[in-house]
Amino acid sequence: MLDHSISAVLRERASLRPSETAFTFIDYERDWAGIAETLTWSQLHRRTCNVARELKACGATGDRAVVLAPQGLDYIVEFLGALQAGQIAVPLSAPLGGASDERVGSVLRDALPSAILTTSPIAGDVAECITLTPGERAPSVIEVDLLDPDSGQGPAAESDSGSDIAYLQYTSGSTRTPAGVVVSHRNLLANVEQGMSAYFGDHGRAAPPDTTVVSWLPFFSRHGLDVRNHHAAAGGIPQRAHQPDIVLAAPGPVDAVAGQQLSGVFGSTEHRFRIGGTKDIRRRPGRA
Numbered sequence: 001m002l003d004h005s006i007s008a009v010l011r012e013r014a015s016l017r018p019s020e021t022a023f024t025f026i027d028y029e030r031d032w033a034g035i036a037e038t039l040t041w042s043q044l045h046r047r048t049c050n051v052a053r054e055l056k057a058c059g060a061t062g063d064r065a066v067v068l069a070p071q072g073l074d075y076i077v078e079f080l081g082a083l084q085a086g087q088i089a090v091p092l093s094a095p096l097g098g099a100s101d102e103r104v105g106s107v108l109r110d111a112l113p114s115a116i117l118t119t120s121p122i123a124g125d126v127a128e129c130i131t132l133t134p135g136e137r138a139p140s141v142i143e144v145d146l147l148d149p150d151s152g153q154g155p156a157a158e159s160d161s162g163s164d165i166a167y168l169q170y171t172s173g174s175t176r177t178p179a180g181v182v183v184s185h186r187n188l189l190a191n192v193e194q195g196m197s198a199y200f201g202d203h204g205r206a207a208p209p210d211t212t213v214v215s216w217l218p219f220f221s222r223h224g225l226d227v228r229n230h231h232a233a234a235g236g237i238p239q240r241a242h243q244p245d246i247v248l249a250a251p252g253p254v255d256a257v258a259g260q261q262l263s264g265v266f267g268s269t270e271h272r273f274r275i276g277g278t279k280d281i282r283r284r285p286g287r288a
Contacts, residue, residue, distance in 0.1 A: 005185060007084045013236050014045035024240045025073050039073055050151050051081025051117065051144060058140035059114030061086040064168070066113045068104065068126050070094045074144050075219045078117035089167035091220040095125040103173045104129045110180065111168065115140045207237045216242040
């Protein structure tokens with residue numbers, strides 16, 4: 001089994017390949033043609049450490065840190081920042097009103113986070129989801145997009161030996177109160193090893209140098225977390241992410257991706273992602 005953490009891999013990539021692209025997010029809300037936003041490995045590591053410092057200032061190792069933000073690079077930084085701080089990430093979708101807000105409120109009451117990681121455009125909506133019992137301490141709300149992205153004050157917040165639990169994946173709440181499923185760092189690394197063996201077994205369980213993950217899976221979903229952890233952060237493979245609602249509503253982004261040279265197509269019951277690279281990675285069918 002892999003003996004390093006996601007944070008250790010990220011630190012290594014930032015040291016060895018600082019200027020290479022780690023994540024690209026295609027924003028279709030500002031322009032229907034799509035605006036590409038990118039982070040290099042060094043930028044991703046620096047911003048992740050900045051978030052970890054903020055979390056350590058308002059909580060302790062093993063505390064829950066809820067990730068509650070729109071799809072985008074900030075979401076990735078927030079999730080990895082929680083792992084970097086040795087805290088337990090709780091990934092959720094941004095509040096959308098109605099049942100969505102009820103689920104968020106239910107999870108917040110159950111998880112009792114010391115901090116909520118979000119962005120300034122939805123900070124007000126997030127605050128409305130917080131309900132406290134008498135004497136209960138309110139979680140700190142950290143608007144990650146307002147942090148100095150290039151801040152390097154003090155030593156980097158490295159926490160490879162934090163909580164045994166990496167994150168809590170909450171159920172949808174469609175049939176009962178949302179329940180948190182525990183995913184440990186050991187689980188996460190075992191999933192990484194399994195994924196690399198399944199998809200890149202013919203290449204020594206390592207992705208060829210020109211491989212890129214193309215995904216429109218929601219970042220907060222189980223499959224979205226798997227893709228990001230398996231093939232991007234843990235595998236050190238660049239990822240290009242699209243907004244799932246835009247891709248599912250219109251064929252344009254999908255057609256653009258399909259027109260590229262692809263080496264594999266993988267999927268779930270509702271979404272899919274593609275891995276592009278060399279021609280000789282054999283195609284594997286999507287799996288539910």
